Each structure stands twice: as structure tokens, then as C-alpha cells.
Amino acid sequence: MKMVVCGCCAASWKRCVVVCLRFLFLLPAGLPVRSQGQSQSDNKQMDNITVRQGETVFLSCSQGDFVTHTAWLNRSSILYAGEDKWSVDPRVSLVTFNQDEFTIKIEDVDLTDEGQYICAVQTISRPRTTSVHLIVQVPPKIVNLSKDLVLNEGSNVTLMCLASGRPEPAIVWRMISPSDDGLSSDTEVLEIPFITKQRAGTYECTAANDIAVDTQTVELTVNYPPSVSEGRDVGVTLGQRGVLECEADAVPEADFEWYRDDRRIFSSFDGIEIENAGALSKLTFFNVSEADYGNYTCVAINKLGSANTNIVLYEIIEPTSSTLLQVETASVLQMTSSDLEQTAFENNEFWEGPGAVQDGNSGTSTMFTPTCLLLIVVLQLLLKF
Template identity: 80%
Template sequence: MIHVFSTCGILYAGEDKWSVDPRVSLVTLNQEEFSIKIENVDMTDEGQYICAVQTSSKPRTTSVHIIVQVPPKIMSLSKDIVVNEGSNVTLMCSASGKPEPSVTWKLLSPSGHGLSSDDEYLEIPAITRQRAGMYECTAVNEVSTDVQTVELTVNYAPSVVEGKDVGVTLGQRGVLQCEADAVPQADFEWYRDDRRIFNGFDGIEIEDDGALSKLTFFNVSEADYGNYTCVAINKLGAANTSIVLYGESSTC
């Protein structure tokens, strides 16, 4: 007679099933070969299994130890985060699995400002705008890999591209342009000397499109010539640049 034991007790005595687990079954290959089949293996199935065969002389036993491997799963991950430039940032990623998975961090950056860590924690002191982006946490063991991402947004005060003076003939269309780099996106204000210009003021149109603001004169007059200031503003600060609109002689 054959007996099959596990760390939880007797599974089979002969062909009589003692285990109440429906996942476990005895497979008889022939009179001398027997197998135990366990479906949908989980961690509770790990341990030593003993097969004992009763012969006329003495019982013979053999054993096998089952090690259950578990794919990695990221259990805890930092949420998407928004910080101001210069802040110290810590991203955390913990994972479970068997064997214990290794955890790595990587900044997915096409700009070449790569950043990585071979630890659950990624420390970024005095963060700069170049370190903003999508951070990827990877947990890997012998079974498989789990990957999740965190988006890190870095706020910073506006900086503006130096304005270019524009020459326009009387009666022609003229456009002054102001470009700003900022997070959050900057709001624009235009001034003539110390007086703010509003959209539609004296036939002037102001059009903002993301990081670019345009001040358009549809019919330049002598009074339009002069110095204009563009100011870019967000909650962290402001920056400005000056642009001169000047007369340009017409050519015949």
C-alpha cells in the first residue's frame, strides 16, 4: 500500500483520499509508479511531501520538497507628485514575491538627463526642472517582472526669451512676440511704458497660445512706435523682456 504525506498530514492512504482539498489528486501510472497532482498551486502548498510504500519486508520512503515561487507584485508606490524646484524628493516602491524581488527606479527621460536607483527608495535632493518626468519602478525576480510609473512635476518660476525689436512700415501689420518657459504655465501681461495694454485696446490684439504671447498691430501708426514690455507670471515669480517697435522705411 502507498501512503502520501505532506506537512499538513496524510493526503492518500492507498487509493483512499484523506485530503479534503479538491485540487489534490493521485495519479497512478502503473503498479510501481504514482504521482500527486496539485492544481492551482499557492503558498500553502510549499513544504515536504513523503511517499511511503509498504512492502513485505519493510516500508520504503522517498520525499520531495516543493518550493512555491511567486511573481513580483508592487504593493506600495508613491503617488504622482508636484513639487517646487529646489525641493528634496523621495520616491518609494515596495514589492512582494518569492524569491524576494529586486526593485529599481529609472527616469524615463528623452532629454538624456537619466536618473536611476537600485533600491526601494529614490532620493532626489534639490530637484531641478530637468529631473521632472515619468519615473518607472521595476520589480523583478526569477518568475517575472512588475512595472509601474509615477509622474513627478516640478514647478518653477518663468524665464523669458529675450525679445527681438521689430521694424514695421506705417500702415502695415506688426507683431511682437514673447515666449516664456514656466511650470505652471505663465500668464502674460503687456505694457507700453507703465500702462498696461488689454486685448482690443486701440485696435491691438493680444493672443496667448501656451508658452507664446503675441501682440498684433493691424495698422501701425506713428503713435504705436515705442518700447513695449512683456511680463510672464506664475505663482512662483515673474520675468520680463522689452521689445521696441520702430519705423521702417518703405521701399519702392
């Protein structure tokens, strides 16, 4: 009994193998074997099909008359045998199956779908195959990019940008902010030796192929010690408000300290206020006194160093009534002297100093002395005031 069962199993297994071989090689039962000089199949190579990743592709071949078996294969896998689906991939489906056309559809094409596809048709006379190579294009994607960096001035910097895609994408590095100064690289690596603060900013990596472009950026922050703008001396009238300003360029931002001689000044000390806002520090005197005049030092400090500048607060003296009188008197003297000279010139009189006498032909003589001139000036001033 066991022998009979085993014999049946063996017979069934052999029958299955024969069926599979016939199907795979599309050899109908009873077909006579041709001689070696006769062509056993017609093979046709179609043009390559190029499709972008994520798109849908249609694979089609013609069948013709007297077709007994038809199949679409991918490499060694059967996708469809006639109307029967052999592939377990839900993206593959049958579109058209008739005497003229056998078309299948592959949706959401991926890179793994690339390769050769064969449409095998078995007629009553001989097998016929049509093959096509599917090329999948993949848009570029940056897969490895350097992180944002914070480093000290003078350091060496290497930025890396790696991208995938089909065709292979071209990589370009360039500095885009604060300004495009021409620093660039057409390779995956951008090297910046001995970086300066002028090289701090935003760097862009671009990966591009025939399909699309992918762009990402990296921020470079460069730390450097403070540099302080030259201080401007400030003149203030006694009792008025005065402001000393100190500006520093530094990364990270500088901390400010103010000194009078060797003594540090703090905010709210003796009517003084210190206000720091970013790169600017202000030292404000709300009511300047005699003791406030003098030399002040502003110091800017960060972890990389320090810098300082000196600023002088000096007194501006407002003009008084006596100084105004002196200025006015000098002005009037100048004007009066000029008027007298003009009058004498018009009357043909010539000023020759004390004791000068007019030409006897005129019949009179006029003498101008400094005392008379001074009296005229004083009289004009009195009349004015």
C-alpha cells in the same frame, strides 16, 4: 444500561484510535516489533522540485510488491490514502495508482503549497518513505509604489518601490523621460535632493528575479517660476500689420500681461489683439499708426514668480521718388566719372582739373570742367526717365 453503553463507546473509541495510529504510522496488525539493531524503514530523499506559482506539479513514488498501505502526506495532513482522497482541496487529484506507481497532481500551485511532501508505503516487511521538498517560485510584483508627485523646484524627493516574489526580486530605479541622464538607484529608495526642473519627468521602477520582470512608473512634475526669452525688436511700415512675440518657460504655465509704459494693454483695445497659446503670447497691431511706435513690456506670471522683457516697435521708412533719384544720381556720377577717366586714359589724355591742356604735340586741347560733367549727368538722367 448506561454502563454498558459507555463501555461500548469507550471500546469503539479505542478501536478508532488504534486504527488511526496504525494507518498513520503504517504498522500492520500483528507485525512483530524488530529489535533496535534492525532497520525498521527505508527512507529516501528525492531531489527538490521547483515550480512556478500557478503551474501544475506531479508528485510520484514507486510502490513495489507486497504493499499493504500507501499515502501521500503534506506536513501533517494526509492528501491521499491509497485511492481515498483525504484532502478537501479541489486542486489535488489522483493521477495514477497501481503496483508500480502512486502519483497525485496539484494544480494552480500557490506559495502556501511550498514545503515537504512524503510518500509513505507499508509493505508486509517494513515501512518505506520517500520525501521531496516542493519549492514555489513567485514572479515579482510591485506592491507599494510612490504616487505621482507635484512639487516646487528645490524640494527634496524620495521615491519608494517595494516588491514581492520568490526569489526575492532586485529593484532598480531610473529616469527614462524626457531623457535618460544617468540618474538611477539599485535599491528600493531613490532620493533626489534639491530637485531642479531638469529632473522633472518619468521615473521607472523595475523589479526582476529569475522568473519575470515587473515595471511601473512615477511622474514627477516640478513647478518653477517663469523665465522669458529676450524680446526681439520689430520694425513695421506705417499702416502695416505688426506682431510682437513673447515666449516664457514656466510650470505651471505662465499668464501674460502686456504694457505700454505703465499702462496695461488689453485685447481688442485700439485695434490691438492679444493671443496667448501655451508658452507664447502675441501682441498684434492690425494697422500701425504713429502713436503705436515705442517701447512695450511683456510680463509672464505664475504662482512662483514673474519675469519680463522689453520689445521696441519701430518705424521702417519706405524709399520715395526723391530718395531714389538721389541714389540714382550718385550711382550715375560714379559711373560717368569712371567712364571719362577710362576714355582719357585710352587717348593718352590726362585729367588735371580745370584749365588742363593736352600736350602740344597732339594739335588739339580738351578741357573738362565740373559744369560740363554735371550737364552730361543731367542729360543721361533725362534720357533715362
